[in-house]
Amino acid sequence: MVTLRALAFALLAALVIPASAADDGADCLGCHTASADAPVHAVFQTVHGGLNGGGNGSCLSCHGDSAEHAADPTTHMPGVSFGPxxxxxxxxxxxxxxxxxxxxxTMHWSNSDHQQEGLACDSCHNSHQHQDPALTPAGSQRxxxxxxxxxxxxxxxxxxxxIAEGKxxxxxxxxxxxxxxEANLRQPTVTDNCLQCHQExxxxxxWEHPPAAEDCSLCHRPHGAVHERLLITRAPALCQQCHVAAFHPSVPYGSEGLAGAGRNQNILGKNCLNCHSQVHxxxxPSGARLTR
Ligand code: HEC
Ligand code: HEC
Ligand code: HEC
Ligand code: HEC
Ligand code: HEC
Ligand code: HEC
Ligand code: HEC
Ligand code: HEC
Ligand code: HEC
Ligand code: HEC
Structure with missing residues (x-):
């Protein structure tokens, strides 16, 4: 499969690189020798080393037609430079x-946030290293x-x-x-993203709890949070954003919730989750109130 894809790429490359460029006799490796330019030669330890027939052909597939540069390297730069x-x-x-x-x-690169912000492929990728750091978990995270x-x-x-722990x-x-x-997620929605790993x-x-079926980010933050369990805020405030008047009062700190003033047991000093533990x-069979 991989070989087939590589073959398809090689064919494609043969089409996009003008024939004149491929055999213009430019001897890149005559000057960029292994001893003079060792880092450059590391490209031959990558999949790109074999492009366009390998050798000089590989150089041309990324740096473009560079005949003028090869003839006079001090006044002409290669066709495509990844320098300044x-x-x-x-x-x-x-x-x-x-x-x-x-x-x-890379299908959606065009018009992506990074493309529009002017990032280049080589802002992240390094083609002259045996192991492109972007393809390692630690390197890409950094x-x-x-x-x-x-x-x-x-x-x-x-x-x-x-994330820092690499899990x-x-x-x-x-x-x-x-x-x-949104946010360049690999899955179509935030909730699909979460369910990828939290299938339960x-x-x-x-008995559904509608917000949990609708959008995990109504209650959770994706990277980190001040409140436990990545919550946007703590219960009861979390729940009270939506539940103002319930079967029992949902505002715990009103006068009716104070000691001696007909306090409501469901509320005072308790977290909604003590009873409504099945918030997702x-x-x-009798879990209609998400209590079990
Ligand atoms: C002439 C065609 C061609 C050009 C130009 C080209 N690539 Fe590739 N690239 C390939 C092929 C073929 C593969 C191997 C198949 C694959 O992984 O898709 C590959 C693989 C890769 C990989 C995966 C490497 C790996 O080890 O798995 C990265 C990253 C990559 N290319 C980045 C780039 C960047 C960045 C550029 C421009 C500086 C570039 N490529 C230019 C053909 C090309
Ligand atoms: C006659 C010797 C010679 C040949 C042939 C030659 N180069 Fe160079 N190349 C140089 C020298 C010298 C420099 C450094 C130029 C400078 O820094 O001012 C250089 C610099 C470069 C650079 C870095 C410049 C930049 O900023 O992008 C690239 C890329 C490059 N060459 C690619 C090629 C490619 C591709 C070929 C083959 C088509 C090639 N060279 C053929 C001598 C040569
Ligand atoms: C897959 C695309 C690709 C291929 C193939 C490729 N280069 Fe490059 N080259 C780059 C990129 C991208 C950079 C910018 C620095 C980097 O990413 O490592 C670069 C940088 C360079 C530089 C500047 C290095 C420096 O340290 O300033 C030279 C010289 C060079 N390439 C020569 C070559 C030669 C000679 C070949 C053929 C043996 C070649 N390149 C093949 C993509 C490529
Ligand atoms: C913001 C950084 C960044 C930019 C910009 C970027 N890449 Fe990547 N690229 C990555 C990372 C990280 C990976 C590893 C993906 C992974 O973990 O699955 C990757 C992987 C790849 C791969 C290997 C296939 C794959 O997805 O695993 C190819 C090919 C590739 N990139 C090509 C390109 C090209 C072409 C461009 C420019 C149009 C580009 N990249 C721009 C970060 C970047
Ligand atoms: C060279 C700087 C740079 C690098 C490296 C970079 N980004 Fe970005 N990224 C940006 C900029 C600038 C934006 C657009 C402004 C913003 O939303 O922060 C952006 C946007 C984003 C967005 C979309 C933000 C939104 O509001 O929807 C995501 C997601 C993202 N980057 C993830 C990543 C990931 C993952 C990596 C590493 C593989 C990465 N970025 C590497 C500069 C960078
Ligand atoms: C577990 C999944 C997950 C991981 C891991 C993750 N993100 Fe995100 N990220 C998200 C989701 C989901 C959103 C969208 C949040 C929203 O819109 O409600 C997001 C939003 C973003 C945004 C745009 C909004 C913002 O908060 O600034 C950026 C930039 C971003 N992430 C970068 C990163 C980077 C960099 C890493 C790695 C250090 C990373 N993310 C790791 C899921 C994740
Ligand atoms: C790529 C897999 C992955 C994705 C996607 C993912 N998570 Fe996680 N999540 C984890 C892992 C791993 C843990 C840590 C579990 C452990 O340590 O037992 C975790 C832990 C959590 C925790 C518990 C945190 C704590 O403090 O104990 C919550 C809440 C959570 N994820 C919510 C989400 C939400 C919301 C999303 C979607 C934005 C999401 N996750 C997407 C892998 C993922
Ligand atoms: C209505 C608010 C709310 C919504 C929406 C919500 N959660 Fe939660 N989630 C919570 C609360 C509250 C906790 C803490 C429960 C506890 O500590 O007993 C929690 C805990 C978690 C945990 C860690 C503990 C555990 O049960 O494994 C994960 C993982 C998690 N949620 C994932 C998700 C995912 C995935 C979604 C979207 C499908 C989601 N949550 C939607 C409120 C919500
Ligand atoms: C984003 C809004 C939202 C948040 C936040 C929220 N809920 Fe809900 N909840 C709803 C909706 C909508 C219903 C369905 C109401 C209906 O069917 O009448 C519901 C239903 C319920 C029910 C079942 C009630 C019934 O009549 O069937 C309970 C119990 C409940 N929620 C508890 C909680 C708890 C505990 C929290 C905090 C962890 C919480 N909710 C956070 C929107 C929310
Ligand atoms: C001491 C346990 C307990 C605590 C704490 C508690 N509840 Fe309840 N809740 C219940 C019981 C029991 C019912 C009713 C069950 C029934 O009638 O089937 C209920 C019913 C509900 C209903 C359904 C109301 C309706 O009109 O049908 C909602 C919504 C609700 N609670 C939300 C909350 C919120 C929000 C909190 C935190 C502010 C909270 N509960 C704290 C035990 C509790």
């Missing part, structure tokens, strides 16, 4: 990669957090997803190349 932006602006350098990578997880410092702060809150990673939930969902919260339940829904 004034040599090759973002669109140009991304075009070199998207000549081949338009499908799979680069995400370099830019997303607010998420880094959220990861340190008292309740948090075990979940940014890439489990987000596609850095963009997606059709997936209904249908005999219940399958118990």
């Amino acid at each position: 932006l004034w040599l090759s602006p973002t669109g140009e350098r991304n075009g070199a990669c998207t000549a081949c990578h338009t499908g799979g997880t 680069m995400c957090l370099d830019c997303h410092s607010r998420v880094q702060a959220e990861m340190l809150l008292p309740s948090r997803h075990p 979940t990673s940014c890439g489990d939930c987000h596609n850095p190349h963009g997606s059709l969902a 919260k997936r209904g249908p339940f005999l 829904g219940s399958n118990h």
Whole structure:
């Protein structure tokens, strides 16, 4: 399967690279020798080393037609440079990669948040390393957090997803190349994302709690929270956002809730969850009130 895909890519590459460029005799490796430019040669330890017939052909598949550079390297830069932006602006350098990578997880790159913010493929990817750091969990997380410092702060809150511990990673939930969902999620909605790992919260339940079926983020934060269990706020306040007048009073701190003033046992000093423990829904025959 992989070989078939690689073959398809190679064919595609043969089409997108003008024949004149592929055999213009440019001897990149004549000057960029292994001893003079060892880091450059690491590309041959990656899947890209064999592109376009390998050898010089591989160089051309990303750096484009570079005949002028090969003839006079001091006055002409290669067709596509991944150095300073004034040599090759973002669109140009991304075009070199998207000549081949338009499908799979890069399908929604165009118009994604990162594309619109002017990120380049090489802002995250390094093509001249045996192991592209973006493809390792630790390496990719570091680069995400370099830019997303607010998420880094959220990861340190008292309740948090075990992202720093490596049990979940940014890439489990987000596609850095963009997606059709909000926040570049890999799943169509926030709730689909959560259910990917927390399947026991997936209904249908005999007794549904509508907000849990509708949107997990009505009560939970995704990265980290001040309140336990990643909650946006603590019960009873959490519940009282929606339940103002229930079977029993739901406002615990009113005068009716004070000692000696006909206090309501259901409320005073108690968390709604002490009784309504099945807040995600219940399958118990008498769980209509989510108490069991
Ligand atoms: C005649 C020797 C020579 C040949 C042939 C040659 N290069 Fe270079 N290349 C150089 C030198 C010297 C530099 C450094 C230029 C500088 O920094 O001013 C360089 C720099 C580069 C750079 C880094 C510059 C940048 O900012 O992007 C790339 C990429 C590059 N060459 C690619 C190629 C490719 C691809 C080929 C084959 C088509 C090639 N070179 C052929 C001598 C050569
Ligand atoms: C998959 C695309 C790709 C291929 C294939 C490729 N390069 Fe590059 N090259 C890049 C990118 C991206 C950079 C920017 C730095 C990086 O990502 O490592 C770069 C940087 C360079 C540099 C500058 C290095 C520096 O440290 O400043 C040189 C020189 C270079 N490439 C030469 C070559 C030569 C010669 C070949 C063929 C052996 C080649 N490249 C093949 C994508 C590629
Ligand atoms: C001429 C076609 C071609 C070009 C140009 C190209 N790639 Fe690739 N790339 C491939 C093929 C083929 C594979 C292997 C099949 C796959 O994983 O999709 C690949 C794989 C990759 C992978 C996965 C590597 C791995 O080890 O699994 C990354 C990341 C990648 N390319 C990034 C880039 C970036 C960034 C650029 C531009 C600097 C680029 N590619 C340019 C053809 C190309
Ligand atoms: C914001 C950082 C970032 C940018 C920008 C970015 N990538 Fe990636 N890319 C990643 C990460 C992280 C992965 C590993 C994905 C994973 O964990 O599944 C990846 C994986 C890949 C892969 C391997 C296939 C896969 O999804 O596992 C390819 C191919 C690729 N990227 C190509 C590109 C191309 C082409 C561009 C530019 C159009 C680009 N990337 C821009 C971060 C980035
Ligand atoms: C368990 C899944 C999950 C993981 C892991 C995760 N995220 Fe998120 N992230 C989400 C969800 C869900 C949203 C959307 C929240 C909403 O819209 O209610 C989001 C929103 C975002 C946003 C936009 C809104 C904001 O809060 O700023 C950014 C940026 C972001 N995440 C970056 C990251 C980075 C960087 C990492 C890794 C350090 C990461 N995320 C890890 C699920 C996750
Ligand atoms: C070079 C800086 C940079 C890097 C690296 C980077 N991002 Fe971003 N990212 C941005 C910018 C800028 C935006 C748009 C502004 C914003 O919403 O924060 C953005 C937007 C996002 C969004 C959408 C936010 C929303 O409001 O919907 C998500 C999700 C995201 N990035 C996740 C990631 C992940 C995951 C990684 C690592 C693979 C990553 N980013 C790496 C700069 C970066
Ligand atoms: C990629 C898998 C994954 C996804 C997606 C995911 N989680 Fe988690 N979640 C975990 C893991 C792993 C833990 C830690 C479990 C443990 O330590 O026993 C966890 C723990 C939790 C906890 C308990 C936290 C605590 O303080 O004990 C809550 C609440 C939670 N997740 C809610 C969500 C919500 C809401 C979403 C959707 C935005 C979501 N999760 C998406 C993997 C995931
Ligand atoms: C109405 C508010 C609310 C909604 C909506 C909600 N939760 Fe919760 N969730 C809670 C509360 C409250 C707790 C703490 C329960 C406890 O400590 O007994 C919790 C705890 C959790 C836990 C950790 C403890 C456990 O039971 O495993 C996970 C995981 C979780 N929720 C996932 C989800 C997912 C996934 C969704 C969406 C399908 C979701 N929640 C929707 C209120 C909610
Ligand atoms: C986002 C709004 C929202 C939040 C937050 C919320 N609920 Fe609900 N809850 C509802 C809705 C809507 C219903 C269905 C009401 C109906 O059918 O009349 C419901 C039903 C219930 C029921 C069953 C009542 C009945 O008449 O069947 C209980 C018990 C309940 N919620 C408890 C809680 C508790 C405890 C919390 C806090 C952990 C909470 N709710 C948070 C919206 C919410
Ligand atoms: C001491 C236990 C207890 C506590 C604490 C408690 N409840 Fe209840 N709740 C009940 C019982 C018992 C019922 C009624 C069950 C029945 O009639 O079947 C009920 C009923 C409800 C109903 C359904 C009302 C209706 O009109 O049908 C809602 C909504 C509700 N509670 C929300 C809350 C909220 C919000 C809190 C926290 C502010 C809370 N409860 C605290 C035990 C409790």
